[in-house]
Amino acid sequence: xxxxxxxxxxxxxxxxxxxxxxxxxxxxxxxxxxxxxxxxxxxxxxxxxxxxxxxxxxxxxxxxxxxxxxxxxxxxxxxxxxxxxxxxxxxxxxxxxxxxxxxxxxxxxxxxxxxxxxxxxxxxxxxxxxxxxxxxxxxxxxxxxxxxxxxxxxxxxxxxxxxxxxxxxxxxxxxxxxxxxxxxxxxxxxxxxxxxxxxxxxxxxxxxxxxxxxxxxxxxxxxxxxxxxxxxxxxxxxxxxxxxxxxxxxxxxxxxxxxxxxxxxxxxxxxxxxxxxxxxxxxxxxxxxxxxxxxxxxxxxxxxxxxxxxxxxxxxxxxxxxxxxxxxxxxxxxxxxxxxxxxxxxxxxxxxxxxxxxxxxxxxxxxxxxxxxxxxxxxxxxxxxxxxxxxxxxxxxxxxxxxxxxxxxxxxxxxxxxxxxxxxxxxxxxxxxxxxxxxxxxxxxxxxxxxxxxxxxxxxxxxxxxxxxxxxxxxxxxxxxxxxxxxxxxxxxx
Amino acid sequence: xxxxxxxxxxxxxxxxxxxxxxxxxxxxxxxxxxxxxxxxxxxxxxxxxxxxxxxxxxxxxxxxxxxxxxxxxxxxxxxxxxxxxxxxxxxxxxxxxxxxxxxxxxxxxxxxxxxxxxxxxxxxxxxxxxxxxxxxxxxxxxxxxxxxxxxxxxxxxxxxxxxxxxxxxxxxxxxxxxxxxxxxxxxxxxxxxxxxxxxxxxxxxxxxxxxxxxxxxxxxxxxxxxxxxxxxxxxxxxxxxxxxxxxxxxxxxxxxxxxxxxxxxxxxxxxxxxxxxxxxxxxxxxxxxxxxxxxxxxxxxxxxxxxxxxxxxxxxxxxxxxxxxxxxxxxxxxxxxxxxxxxxxxxxxxxxxxxx
Numbered sequence: 001x002x003x004x005x006x007x008x009x010x011x012x013x014x015x016x017x018x019x020x021x022x023x024x025x026x027x028x029x030x031x032x033x034x035x036x037x038x039x040x041x042x043x044x045x046x047x048x049x050x051x052x053x054x055x056x057x058x059x060x061x062x063x064x065x066x067x068x069x070x071x072x073x074x075x076x077x078x079x080x081x082x083x084x085x086x087x088x089x090x091x092x093x094x095x096x097x098x099x100x101x102x103x104x105x106x107x108x109x110x111x112x113x114x115x116x117x118x119x120x121x122x123x124x125x126x127x128x129x130x131x132x133x134x135x136x137x138x139x140x141x142x143x144x145x146x147x148x149x150x151x152x153x154x155x156x157x158x159x160x161x162x163x164x165x166x167x168x169x170x171x172x173x174x175x176x177x178x179x180x181x182x183x184x185x186x187x188x189x190x191x192x193x194x195x196x197x198x199x200x201x202x203x204x205x206x207x208x209x210x211x212x213x214x215x216x217x218x219x220x221x222x223x224x225x226x227x228x229x230x231x232x233x234x235x236x237x238x239x240x241x242x243x244x245x246x247x248x249x250x251x252x253x254x255x256x257x258x259x260x261x262x263x264x265x266x267x268x269x270x271x272x273x274x275x276x277x278x279x280x281x282x283x284x285x286x287x288x289x290x291x292x293x294x295x296x297x298x299x300x301x302x303x304x305x306x307x308x309x310x311x312x313x314x315x316x317x318x319x320x321x322x323x324x325x326x327x328x329x330x331x332x333x334x335x336x337x338x339x340x341x342x343x344x345x346x347x348x349x350x351x352x353x354x355x356x357x358x359x360x361x362x363x364x365x366x367x368x369x370x371x372x373x374x375x376x377x378x379x380x381x382x383x384x385x386x387x388x389x390x391x392x393x394x395x396x397x398x399x400x401x402x403x404x405x406x407x408x409x410x411x412x413x414x415x416x417x418x419x420x421x422x423x424x425x426x427x428x429x430x431x432x433x434x435x436x437x438x439x440x441x442x443x444x445x446x447x448x449x450x451x452x453x454x455x456x457x458x459x460x461x462x463x464x465x466x467x468x469x470x471x472x473x474x475x476x477x478x479x480x481x482x483x484x485x486x487x488x489x490x491x492x493x494x
Numbered sequence: 495x496x497x498x499x500x501x502x503x504x505x506x507x508x509x510x511x512x513x514x515x516x517x518x519x520x521x522x523x524x525x526x527x528x529x530x531x532x533x534x535x536x537x538x539x540x541x542x543x544x545x546x547x548x549x550x551x552x553x554x555x556x557x558x559x560x561x562x563x564x565x566x567x568x569x570x571x572x573x574x575x576x577x578x579x580x581x582x583x584x585x586x587x588x589x590x591x592x593x594x595x596x597x598x599x600x601x602x603x604x605x606x607x608x609x610x611x612x613x614x615x616x617x618x619x620x621x622x623x624x625x626x627x628x629x630x631x632x633x634x635x636x637x638x639x640x641x642x643x644x645x646x647x648x649x650x651x652x653x654x655x656x657x658x659x660x661x662x663x664x665x666x667x668x669x670x671x672x673x674x675x676x677x678x679x680x681x682x683x684x685x686x687x688x689x690x691x692x693x694x695x696x697x698x699x700x701x702x703x704x705x706x707x708x709x710x711x712x713x714x715x716x717x718x719x720x721x722x723x724x725x726x727x728x729x730x731x732x733x734x735x736x737x738x739x740x741x742x743x744x745x746x747x748x749x750x751x752x753x754x755x756x757x758x759x760x761x762x763x764x765x766x767x768x769x770x771x772x773x774x775x776x777x778x779x780x781x782x783x784x785x786x787x788x789x790x791x792x793x794x795x796x797x798x799x800x801x802x803x804x805x806x807x808x809x810x811x812x813x814x815x816x817x818x819x820x821x822x823x824x825x826x827x828x829x830x831x832x833x834x835x836x837x838x839x840x841x842x843x844x845x846x847x848x849x850x
């Protein structure tokens with residue numbers, strides 16, 4: 001059964017130059033990999049190898065059974081060079097440096113079976129945990145090995161989504177092309193087997209009509225699976241938006257979906273689950289998309305985890321202009337500026353965005369065939385040409401005129417300009433929490449649409465922090481309304 | 495382009511012009527876009543919307559263009575002079591207050607300076623235009639703290655001030671529109687005067703003007719309001735671009751229509767029929783271009799409906815029962831005063847369960 005659903009607010013980004021083509025290239029094995037011991041959901045794990053040790057591709061080189069975490073693998077055959085702390089995206093993380101041999105073989109996990117129906121749920125759980133797939137996405141996959149903050153029996157709902165509500169997305173058609181579509185569906189069935197009590201929801205981009213139809217046809221026999229076609233409005237792919245849209249349940253903003261017994265997984269995570277259980281493949285590779293005008297070619301790459309960013313980008317990056325590289329999302333992503341850092345499990349798309357410091361003559365009078373805007377004041381609204389993006393702020397900061405755009409696009413229906421006025425005037429009291437300041441998802445859409453170029457999302461975040469210093473906590477607004485699970489563990493990780 | 499750049503750079507360097515820095519900066523920003531890029535922090539997006547306040551205000555000006563061109567055609571080249579005086583005086587007030595406040599010049603006056611002359615009778619003496627826009631921008635906006643902080647629509651404040659100060663000039667003499675050939679494009683002004691606009695004719699003698707005449711601007715009235723087809727097209731353009739919110743004009747116009755329909759059914763000699771009401775006076779110009787001013791109207795969605803309905807109710811009541819024939823200006827100004835209260839009540843209602 002197919003249902004169409006959406007939410008109020010949000011903004012549909014469409015027609016951009018530099019969308020990745022449906023083409024997958026495998027990157028050659030790098031000379032050296034750097035494996036961070038904290039990847040994806042969970043805490044940092046302890047290294048199991050020491051410098052000089054020989055390792056094989058797929059060997060578990062980091063594991064910690066005491067805390068919420070998942071194992072980490074060597075992605076190549078080779079020798080451990082050194083183990084040291086690196087600054088990985090503002091966190092001090094221990095990383096293992098491995099000198100690689102140019103051999104592509106990897107050793108499968110023990111006990112996998114292509115006929116997964118014969119495996120016991122316990123064995124499947126173990127395979128998922130050992131493969132590292134259990135650390136994927138925002139709250140991981142619960143197993144009895146403490147890979148998530150809740151135990152498998154506490155899972156009430158499983159949401160699998162492939163919506164692609166960002167500006168640039170990994171191509172869902174490519175991910176699910178050929179055999180992968182069946183692997184994907186098998187992956188969902190495997191997950192159902194380890195969470196027998198859970199309701200399973202599959203949310204897909206409503207614009208991929210053929211794919212949605214094909215999947216609904218294949219799965220028509222599964223009465224436990226509900227399929228939804230969603231409008232790919234940003235930020236529909238956020239956990240905070242998927243839960244209310246699909247289940248009609250309120251979300252405990254600021255906590256995780258796992259706290260209310262919901263596990264949310266991406267398409268690629270389900271494929272990794274299939275590979276772990278049926279092929280015994282540990283999480284040593286990741287498919288990423290190279291998006292944006294800054295790349296000479298926009299395509300998908302299969303990359304070994306731990307490959308330094310330099311080796312991934314340098315063959316593809318344009319060098320004639322200054323570029324800003326952004327991870328996963330143009331609205332909330334981190335900037336990648338140190339190219340010696342490695343790729344981790346959390347990567348799914350990398351965007352190269354031209355830095356534009358050029359002053360444009362009479363810019364406000366331009367027709368704007370290729371300009372992106374929430375308003376329809378540019379010709380691109382009528383002609384639907386491919387739009388270009390750059391980092392320029394496109395205008396001078398001005399006082400708020402209450403145009404209401406931020407309020408219209410806010411997915412959680414708070415009024416950013418109202419909160420902004422309070423915080424700017426130093427009025428920090430419980431009225432802010434009453435007006436929903438702690439509901440903010442930090443999707444940054446309000447800052448994006450503002451014609452006065454005000455840093456609304458940043459100010460709201462500052463306001464939250466200042467509000468906490470006067471003793472008005474997020475917990476007071478959220479906790480009384482929910483029965484949250486795994487809270488202690490959650491605090492431990494954050 | 496390079497010449498302009500050199501000229502502006504020269505201005506920046508002149509020490510004698512140091513005090514006029516806001517003006518130079520405004521010129522610079524007018525001609526050239528910004529060279530700033532987005533912050534590199536987790537809490538700000540890497541890309542920003544292409545819209546800025548300049549383009550936002552400029553869209554309103556484009557939407558007013560049909561009315562302005564029609565006004566020149568109907569009332570002669572003098573209209574250009576009226577607009578020029580309005581921009582000159584309004585711009586000066588803006589510049590002087592920017593210099594005193596040491597802040598940048600805001601683009602808001604580009605719209606105020608164009609809307610204000612459109613609200614005036616074609617026969618208005620030029621000095622009165624100056625007085626009106628001065629009062630409107632200074633008292634209506636600057637003393638509240640500039641763009642974004644004013645409570646009342648500045649153009650309407652100016653119009654209200656001169657309506658009360660000089661009732662003779664503003665309510666009794668109207669020009670007959672020119673027509674045929676190039677009409678006003680070649681003539682300074684229209685010499686034929688009349689004492690009646692369609693609304694006055696209805697109030698005094700119950701004569702209804704033809705709807706098509708009202709639409710095409712063949713009846714008398716204020717400079718910018720009579721070519722109503724152009725006003726409607728410009729208004730719809732504004733709604734399409736999202737610069738004006740559709741809720742207010744819809745609520746305003748439909749409440750005028752429904753209320754005057756009901757009034758006309760029960761008291762046909764008091765209330766004018768609904769279609770006539772809709773297409774007469776400054777209602778369309780007010781509903782599309784002035785009631786939708788985001789600064790002075792409520793920001794909440796429900797508030798916008800209430801605001802629009804309030805404007806509609808007051809317009810019909812003032813037109814029907816007061817000594818004035820037109821109520822659009824008064825109703826919008828009164829509802830402007832109410833908008834903070836409307837918003838606050840809605841906030842209190844919406845968040846009533848979350849207290850403490």
